[in-house]
Amino acid sequence: MSKDMTIHLKYWRQTGPNAAGHFEERTLHTVDEHMSFLEMLDVLNEELQLEGKVPLEFDYDCREGICGACNLVINGVAHGPNAEVPSCQLHMRTYNDGDSITIEPPRAAAFPIIKDLVVDRGSFDRIIAAGGYISAKTGSTQEANTMPVQKEKSDLAFDYAACIGCGACVAACPNASASLFTGAKIAHLNKYPQGQVERDNRVIAMVEQMEEEGFGDCSNFGECEAVCPQGISIAAIAEMRMDYVKATFRK
């Protein structure tokens, strides 16, 4: 049966992009072990509002681990302690009565803070816009089964395509690199015959956009893979780098 826990929270408050931020602390006494982490923050916000205070802002939407909106850094780890579990799927049974939890936004120059724990990840959209697609105009396509794709390749493509765009990889990287995010899209599209035509242009455009956004380079720390809620392999980065070199030679 479920039990109530006491949890000491310390969370980042920042009123706007250019404001100075600070930590605020509060203790919750009625945290149910079956609550999700974000439901625990809902409880915090209800308490704050009942006292006439401004609630804590954090991003979320689907609350089932697929939309990628939530991206909390919990006790210094993007998405908290459980492997392959995003913030919204973390449950309070992971913690013990009396635990202290610190919550921060993902910190990266390319993810400016909007308010509290909410950041602007528009840089990810711009990386995709630079080339993260196969140019298949609506209506201009052939019958789907005319192009068989080896099952193993297709399954591997899926493993990379599963990226939810949360930005945990960036938050965890000491260089705030977006290499895993960018590499995953490249590795996904590379697996398909229809992805070959734009292969070189794609990798060059996306890598250059990534640099332009102010993301750091990859130094093979591997922190990104460790926190990725979809368990995306760092092999994507190797593939991206190799492709980038080949593409620039071919150009």
Place this chain on the structure above:
Amino acid sequence: MKLDSKIPEGPLELKWSNYKRDMKLVSPNNKRKYEVIVVGTGLAGGAAAASLGELGYNVKSFCISDSARRAHSIAAQGGINAAKNYPNDGDSIWGLFYDTIKGGDYRAREGNVYRLAEVANNIIDQSVAQGVPFAREYSGLLANRSFGGAQVSRTFYARGQTGQQLLLGAYQAMLRQVNAGSVDYHPRHEMLDIVIIDGKARGIITRDLVSGELKRWEADAVVLATGGYGNVFYLSTNAKNSNVTAAWRAHKRGALFANPGFVQVHPTCIPVSGDYQSKLTLMSESLRNDGRVWVPRKKGDTRKPNDIPKEERYYYLEERYPSFGNLVPRDVASRNAKMVCDDGLGVGKTGLAVYLDFHDAIKRDGLETITAKYGNLFDMYKNITDEDPYKVPMRIYPAVHYTMGGLWVDYNLMTNIPGLFAAGEANFSDHGANRLGASALMQGLADGYFVLPATIGNYLADVKPGTRYGTDHEAFTAAAKDAQAQIDKLFNVKGKRTIIDFHRSLGKIVWDKVGIARTKEGLEVAIKEIQDLRAEFWKDVFVPGEQNNYNKYLEFAGRVADFFELAELMAKDALQRNESCGCHLREEFQTEDGEALRNDEEYSYVAAWEFKKLQHELEEEMHKENLEFEFVEPTQRSYK
């Protein structure tokens, strides 16, 4: 008001071809002189923005999330239907059409549904070309699986994340157009009103969710692809930010709202665990392919599920519906789950759950096969409930999932306001009184990729290119003033109760009385309770923070205020429909063995509501669009 569905003449198979043959075209030179606003970036909105941008229109795309890729289409798990007939199991476009219209319990238009079935194959081609990683056989060809309400395998899928992969395909196609300059993309913008000039939709008012600024946008046509309204129930499988605001505000400007009472309750969701619950999580219907649904035969049986012998288990779907078994449509499965729980056979600590058991499937196909099919769903279940579905049966219960009702549209997907279009879940058009599984993705993408690009051109051909009134036109000023007034009104209440508290109370009324089963008395009580609670909301709600800043709770406040109005309309719609059909079960209208009893004589129509006035009571006038069935004969659905 006369409602003209504008279904083209001719045989069913030729209606869409004839439409395209006869439609007006816009020349490439003129396309660039038109502005089209697309609100929402899910499957319908994302696909529409991409496709319209490719055609050369100037598109402005808006979404409430931080990125177009967060749209709730992303959460669809199971798959997408198309009548490719790859498995050679007797499928056809007719078959997909027939199953869909029958699944909708004959409350949808034949012409629309046939077109949907017809373009579904193109969606698969389109998505594969974009690199959507659909499941494949060892041959390298595409794989299919079965879904509820059909006796063929026509569902294409990408593990349990089909919606995510299809959405990313549309999102990438749209961002390609952003890069090309044909789509002007505005995330974190919420539409608060539409602007009508000379009777035509000419723009929208948005709130920039970061700066709080109200902005005016002018265009030649406006598409609302803003999703469904399941969150009126507070607890639903919808994402937390899903809302009815764009559609509802368009409704209050004159757009008709059709069949608001048709709400799909999905049979396989993880049950509620406590008062703090903020949303419900769906377990894909595809699980019913291999999972067996049961409850103990004996009331109050507290044994662990694995300790209950086979003969003491009530496999109620298999027993009651031998030909479809666990694959009955969603409404039938949900209603039966409620019935067995109401009879005291429910399991778990609340008694509001049934078992979905994979023991036999694992024994038959092996652990590896089941893991490959459902691994991510099993992991999700385990993570949420702390129970291992490989070892003990899942506990599931129905939850609100999808709304068939929505803005009334004609065959062009245009509302009764010229120039205002509605697509995807935001319109009412294709699913009748019940949507079959794997059909939402199909409809969203059909609307966005293939229908709107044709029908919007047909509309714009009659609009003089380059018509501009300017955003300082009085209609823009008036709409912006109204949007501001609503925000001021919310802040000025300065009450004591939180928005979420009100929303939860509203949700409980709607779930209890306008949910899976409805009665005349219950609906009448619900209407009164909703009115009273709405009055209370406007007296006692507390809206924190300020306008000119990021303020999630201000967003919620506006959306909840709209849900309060919609809820009353839903109850009234359910009350006027003195029959049971699809998801709409009126307890007074059932067959002897508890099946929904339709009344085609009197209720074979679409109920399209026109907003009149809002005081303590919401006043709306109902208009009927009679449904005519030329090609199929409505029969009592039977899945026995």
